[in-house]
Amino acid sequence: MKKSLSHRPLLLAIAMSAGLSVAHAQGSAADGIAKYREMLQDGNPAELFEMKGEELWKQKRGPKNASLEQCDLGKGPGVLKGAFTELPRFFKDTGKVMDLETRLIHCMVTLQGFNEADLYKAAPTIGKGDGANLVAITTYVATQSKGMRFNLSQSHEKEKVMYEVGKRAFFARGGPHDFSCASCHGVDGGRIRLQDLPNLTKNPGDGVGFAAWPAYRVSNAQMWTMQKRLNDCYRQQRFPEPKFGSDVTIALGVYMGVNAQGAESIVPAIKR
Template sequence: MKALRMAALAAVALASAGAQAQTSAADGIAQYRALLADGNPAELWEAKGEALWKSRRGPKNASLEACDLGKGPGVVKGAFVELPRYFVDTQRVQDLESRLLSCMETQQGFKASEIAATPFGRGEQANIEALVAYISAESRGLKFNLPQAHAAERQMYEVGKRVFFFRGGPYDFACASCHGEAGKRIRLQDLPNLTVNPGDGVGFAAWPAYRVSSGELWGMQRRLNDCYRQQRFPYPGYASDATIALGVYMGVQAKGAASTAPAIKR
């Protein structure tokens, strides 16, 4: 009996030590991010994005200053926290990146299909991520409030919800496998619960973000496509309806969360 009691005490001690180690690791990562936040490298992308927004470019030699992101032509502040949303001119629900594609095509003369097919981080894809950094930064601290008045917006929310919880692929994974409940982590990385506040705030509301591991700024489209890669699913494609629907679902769930984008991620 004495041996059993000793074994039980040892097990409790090990469990406690493990919990403390997890807490210490999470605290360490939080402190690391806090140190980097003072002088976030994303500011370089923000500056580039602002210049791109105002510069005359493309076959039509025009700027993007007349682009309507949902708040009226040229209005940037506050637009990010209300996207994705329905746009009458395209008759589609669009997130920030797909909306920028539309504006670059109609106003500047670029071919949206060619940009969408360009690998992440190259050419106009890299420019879009800079634009996303600038536009999201203009809404930093504002609270997410995605519109759901239009039937198409409500439909995309329901589609996004189904996609989020859909299990498949060789590992039978879903988005919810990692982000459907509290207390999960991969290695030392805490995984936010994207179905409720405040987890959706530190998850969805933090993208686009500067990724320390790659030394690049990632937009939400790159983030979601990489999630599909980790699930061993085929890429859904840049600005696809599946990724936009996921953005609607997560954005609606993030209602009231303050945007921290562009943030810093590992």
């Protein structure tokens, strides 16, 4: 017994040393990822998507041969500055709460004459055709609010309902692994594969979480919008992937956006 007790200080020291080594390794890895992103930011490929989006915004297209320059994103026809940081929001002309992507599709239908069903079918295919065009336009519009702070409205009853629906969806557990959005993003200090996981139940800080998308994904050389990010989260939870623009994705956007009140948008961001 005495011999066993005599080893306790040594074992404790080894355990503490190992713990510090792991913490240091994780901290070093996180710092390295941050520096990597900072280096890439100067030549962020998202700028190419932004440029393409600006061309498409101003280009006359569709059966009506019109541009999107009169699209009303909530602040009046053609007003882009500050629109992204107030979305999703309620729109009186549709009677619905819409995010940026679904609102852009609405404008492409009403102003340019595109077929709504065709656009929604193409939207998930972000690398080609109308899906790629929507990603580019979304990136361009969102970038016009870079540096501004999120300020989503909760004045309309439907906006309040969507917030509560989004909150329920965020914490709803299910699937083969009994996961929810909160499993990864419901606590402080979360991490997966040395990747920091922001707590999205509150304001996670400037340029984090909701305030960082659309973003360029270095790992697959793609530009991802919030709709794509949410869809992939459901895939990782082994849930059935939601349809593009479905109520649950809009509601989650409202929930996270309201929680990000005051956070600064850094769009277009760059991710691993």
